[in-house]
Amino acid sequence: MSEVSYGEVIDYTKAPPLVQGNPSLATIDDSIARPMEKLPNKKFFMALSITLTMLLIGAVALAYTFYYGIGMWGNNIPVGWAFDITNFVFWIGIGHAGTLISAVLFLFRQRWRTAIARFAEAMTIFAVMCAGLFPLIHLGRPWYAAFIFPVPTQHGVWINWNSPLVWDVFAVSTYFTVSLMFWYIGLIPDLATMRDRTTNKFKKMIYSVLSLGWRFSNKHWQHYEKVYVILAGLATPLVLSVHSIVSFDFAVSILPGWHTTIFPPYFVAGAIFSGFGMVMTVLILVRKIFNLEYIITMDHLDKMAKVTLLVSMMVSYAYLMEPFIAWYSGDPVDWYLVLMRATGHYAVGFWVMVACNVFIPQLFWFRKVRRNVVVLFIISLLINVGMWLERYIIIVTSLYRDFLPSSWHIYVPTITDFGILIGSFGLFFTLVLLFSRALPVIAMSEVKGVTEGAHPSHQIGAEHE
Amino acid sequence: MSEMKKTSQAVRRLYGVTALFDRPERLLHAVGEVVKQGIKSYDAYTPYPVHGLDTKMKLKRSMIGAVTLVVGLTGASLLLLFTWWTNSIDYPLVIGGKPLFSWPSYVPLMFEMTVLFGAVSTVTALLVIWLNLPRNSHPLHDTDFMKKVSNDRFGICIEATDPQFDERSVKALLEKLGGASVEAVYYEERELTLRETILDPKFIGAIVVVAVLTSGAAYFGFNKMNLIRPWNSLTVQDKVLPETQSAFYADGFAMRPPVKGTVARGQMPYRYASDIPGAEKYMKNPILPTKHVMELGQRDFNTYCSPCHGYFADGQSRLQGQFPVPPSLHIDSLVTAPDGLYYEVITNGYQGVMPSYERQIPRDERWAIIWYIRALQKAQSPEVANVK
Numbered sequence: 001m002s003e004v005s006y007g008e009v010i011d012y013t014k015a016p017p018l019v020q021g022n023p024s025l026a027t028i029d030d031s032i033a034r035p036m037e038k039l040p041n042k043k044f045f046m047a048l049s050i051t052l053t054m055l056l057i058g059a060v061a062l063a064y065t066f067y068y069g070i071g072m073w074g075n076n077i078p079v080g081w082a083f084d085i086t087n088f089v090f091w092i093g094i095g096h097a098g099t100l101i102s103a104v105l106f107l108f109r110q111r112w113r114t115a116i117a118r119f120a121e122a123m124t125i126f127a128v129m130c131a132g133l134f135p136l137i138h139l140g141r142p143w144y145a146a147f148i149f150p151v152p153t154q155h156g157v158w159i160n161w162n163s164p165l166v167w168d169v170f171a172v173s174t175y176f177t178v179s180l181m182f183w184y185i186g187l188i189p190d191l192a193t194m195r196d197r198t199t200n201k202f203k204k205m206i207y208s209v210l211s212l213g214w215r216f217s218n219k220h221w222q223h224y225e226k227v228y229v230i231l232a233g234l235a236t237p238l239v240l241s242v243h244s245i246v247s248f249d250f251a252v253s254i255l256p257g258w259h260t261t262i263f264p265p266y267f268v269a270g271a272i273f274s275g276f277g278m279v280m281t282v283l284i285l286v287r288k289i290f291n292l293e294y295i296i297t298m299d300h301l302d303k304m305a306k307v308t309l310l311v312s313m314m315v316s317y318a319y320l321m322e323p324f325i326a327w328y329s330g331d332p333v334d335w336y337l338v339l340m341r342a343t344g345h346y347a348v349g350f351w352v353m354v355a356c357n358v359f360i361p362q363l364f365w366f367r368k369v370r371r372n373v374v375v376l377f378i379i380s381l382l383i384n385v386g387m388w389l390e391r392y393i394i395i396v397t398s399l400y401r402d403f404l405p406s407s408w409h410i411y412v413p414t415i416t417d418f419g420i421l422i423g424s425f426g427l428f429f430t431l432v433l434l435f436s437r438a439l440p441v442i443a444m445s446e447v448k449g450v451t452e453g454a455h456p457s458h459q460i461g462a463e464h465e
Numbered sequence: 466m467s468e469m470k471k472t473s474q475a476v477r478r479l480y481g482v483t484a485l486f487d488r489p490e491r492l493l494h495a496v497g498e499v500v501k502q503g504i505k506s507y508d509a510y511t512p513y514p515v516h517g518l519d520t521k522m523k524l525k526r527s528m529i530g531a532v533t534l535v536v537g538l539t540g541a542s543l544l545l546l547f548t549w550w551t552n553s554i555d556y557p558l559v560i561g562g563k564p565l566f567s568w569p570s571y572v573p574l575m576f577e578m579t580v581l582f583g584a585v586s587t588v589t590a591l592l593v594i595w596l597n598l599p600r601n602s603h604p605l606h607d608t609d610f611m612k613k614v615s616n617d618r619f620g621i622c623i624e625a626t627d628p629q630f631d632e633r634s635v636k637a638l639l640e641k642l643g644g645a646s647v648e649a650v651y652y653e654e655r656e657l658t659l660r661e662t663i664l665d666p667k668f669i670g671a672i673v674v675v676a677v678l679t680s681g682a683a684y685f686g687f688n689k690m691n692l693i694r695p696w697n698s699l700t701v702q703d704k705v706l707p708e709t710q711s712a713f714y715a716d717g718f719a720m721r722p723p724v725k726g727t728v729a730r731g732q733m734p735y736r737y738a739s740d741i742p743g744a745e746k747y748m749k750n751p752i753l754p755t756k757h758v759m760e761l762g763q764r765d766f767n768t769y770c771s772p773c774h775g776y777f778a779d780g781q782s783r784l785q786g787q788f789p790v791p792p793s794l795h796i797d798s799l800v801t802a803p804d805g806l807y808y809e810v811i812t813n814g815y816q817g818v819m820p821s822y823e824r825q826i827p828r829d830e831r832w833a834i835i836w837y838i839r840a841l842q843k844a845q846s847p848e849v850a851n852v853k
Binding site for chain 2: 024025026029141143150156157158159160161162166167170171174177178181182185189192193195196197208209212213214215216217218219220221222223224225226227230231234235237238241244245248444445446448449454455456
């Protein structure tokens with residue numbers, strides 16, 4: 001794929017076009033709808049077989065867990081949380097980038113988001129689905145999850161409203177619901193376009209039902225756009241609250257290494273960081289596979305790399321503050337934990353995490369790195385690794401050296417732990433692959449709105465912009 | 466629209482006249498002209514929201530945000546009310562020493578409920594109330610016009626309900642404005658009633674079937690499946706229950722007798738049972754009368770001894786003759802009696818009048834009581850040496 005180059009001389013006074021090559025509106029529809037209208041190629045089935053295998057591994061590991069109990073895992077007191085909650089925090093963090101791109105960038109009128117918003121939102125939903133599984137799984141007997149909901153029971157006791165675990169359930173389920181609605185509302189016009197494009201009767205029926213009979217009427221667009229802004233305005237504080245509440249699961253406890261006030265912003269920054277890493281990983285693959293390079297341009301990847309660099313430095317700041325506060329507070333237990341993280345049994349993981357999250361993203365200072373797809377792809381993978389390790393280090397190192405030396409215990413994951421982790425990746429990528437065949441991966445109606453000449457030139461009293 | 470004409474035996478009605486434009490500027494111009502003509506029932510159709518169209522159409526500002534505000538705040542209030550009722554009224558429970566209604570803990574939940582209620586209500590209101598969706602039986606559906614505006618054309622439809630509507634003049638107007646494929650759109654009268662299929666017996670029957678299947682599955686899940694391994698929730702365990710036999714030991718008992726000579730913690734064997742002279746001769750008080758011991762002795766004496774012996778061991782029973790009244794412990798023979806006698810009597814009782822307290826009072830506490838009795842005796846017959 002040859003990238004459209006702007007030449008050696010860069011004109012900084014004029015923003016590059018959001019969609020390259022000035023395609024017609026019909027071409028945009030054609031290229032976005034193509035994956036849904038053609039039979040999938042061999043590569044797709046190869047990819048799907050790999051992800052389904054991963055999903056199967058996860059299913060087997062889960063069946064073992066549910067039959068024999070969570071004794072199949074490496075968890076043991078005091079390390080009561082390990083892979084399960086690590087995976088939960090990791091996946092929910094992945095989801096946050098989607099909301100950031102679709103909602104926060106929308107509110108800031110960053111119109112380059114249109115090309116990647118749909119995909120990022122879909123990733124949010126799939127990631128939250130993966131994340132939502134882990135609190136259920138880590139119970140070992142998942143049907144007991146019913147006790148966390150405020151339903152009347154025969155013993156008469158209600159749930160503990162003061163517990164961050166209860167807040168977590170409310171936050172994650174609200175987040176999933178709102179993300180799903182936001183995504184679906186955005187999909188409606190595109191589903192209507194698909195309804196009018198398709199010649200297959202069965203597909204037409206499905207698209208008709210899903211598009212709710214959308215008619216592209218301007219009287220509808222007017223309210224629709226308003227609702228989109230409102231949802232974006234609701235989703236923006238929501239995304240901040242969700243990861244803050246996830247961090248409360250740790251920060252409200254009194255364990256050294258968890259009991260810190262920096263946790264909410266630190267977790268939110270980490271979530272955005274890991275999410276952007278994952279969005280980059282998937283988008284680089286998608287634009288290659290589906291030839292969408294003129295819609296998801298190098299400029300998009302460049303801008304995402306810049307955001308990643310920014311949040312990487314926010315995460316680095318938190319990494320600096322943790323040992324500083326541990327030292328400054330003069331609490332020997334806190335300081336011991338900092339030393340154990342850097343030099344203890346999990347030191348390798350800690351330093352890999354620091355390398356992936358702090359040092360490697362510094363390469364994004366260089367324009368050449370930001371515009372090299374291969375390097376971007378490798379770095380985005382490393383960010384994923386680093387951010388998974390971050391949650392692992394936070395959870396396991398705080399637990400394995402708690403206040404009581406007699407209960408110290410070294411956690412070693414078992415094959416079942418890894419099986420479930422692999423299974424969650426299998427689930428995520430299976431859903432991504434199916435989504436890329438079944439629904440428009442790029443918001444057609446939004447991309448049409450950002451092509452050159454899409455809007456009549458400015459006039460007094462124009463409502464939008 | 467040609468296919469509609471072919472199939473329709475039924476009454477056809479005119480919905481309106483449509484026209485297509487290839488550029489948004491032309492649509493804007495056309496809309497401006499239509500408004501100038503005083504036409505009210507019309508709508509513009511665009512593949513994406515076109516800037517400036519709302520102003521041209523003189524649409525009023527969308528007030529759907531009011532739904533978000535009102536319902537969102539309702540969600541927060543309901544949550545607050547619910548947390549207050551559950552934790553303060555229905556089952557008051559003190560958690561972590563906090564007040565029953567510790568509202569700061571509920572702030573995150575209130576926020577989540579604001580967002581959830583606000584978002585769900587806004588989307589529902591948009592679709593159902595503002596846009597009157599889902600509706601797949603609109604006359605414009607499945608027309609060439611709709612297929613174009615969903616792709617790359619910009620359309621306008623002037624509806625027949627407009628008082629000024631006249632098919633010929635409207636067509637002429639749209640053609641004059643540069644509209645392509647100016648066409649009339651018809652619909653069949655029965656389409657007006659299509660939405661009532663929700664009361665179709667088939668649909669209701671399907672719902673009933675789903676309900677029966679769901680409740681059957683739920684019954685099976687909750688009443689049968691959770692008794693099958695591995696879901697039996699530890700109700701079946703590999704342990705020996707009372708009245709059952711153990712297959713592990715030859716004698717069939719699960720409990721093993723302790724090794725000979727085993728002494729349980731805090732249960733020193735007492736070898737002078739009913740042997741008062743032996744106890745008097747050999748038992749010595751093994752603990753020292755510290756402040757703690759004296760307080761322990763006082764507490765136990767007041768608890769176990771004082772009902773019959775009185776708080777001062779003077780035989781002032783509080784039981785008003787329902788039990789035999791014991792003698793005062795201040796008589797000479799008892800003041801001079803050795804500690805072993807007291808220990809023996811507390812442990813094994815006395816002549817069927819005083820019961821044994823072996824099970825109620827641990828060994829060390831018996832000795833603590835004896836120290837306390839000694840202190841009471843000294844207090845009743847003070848000597849100069851004791852008062853120091």
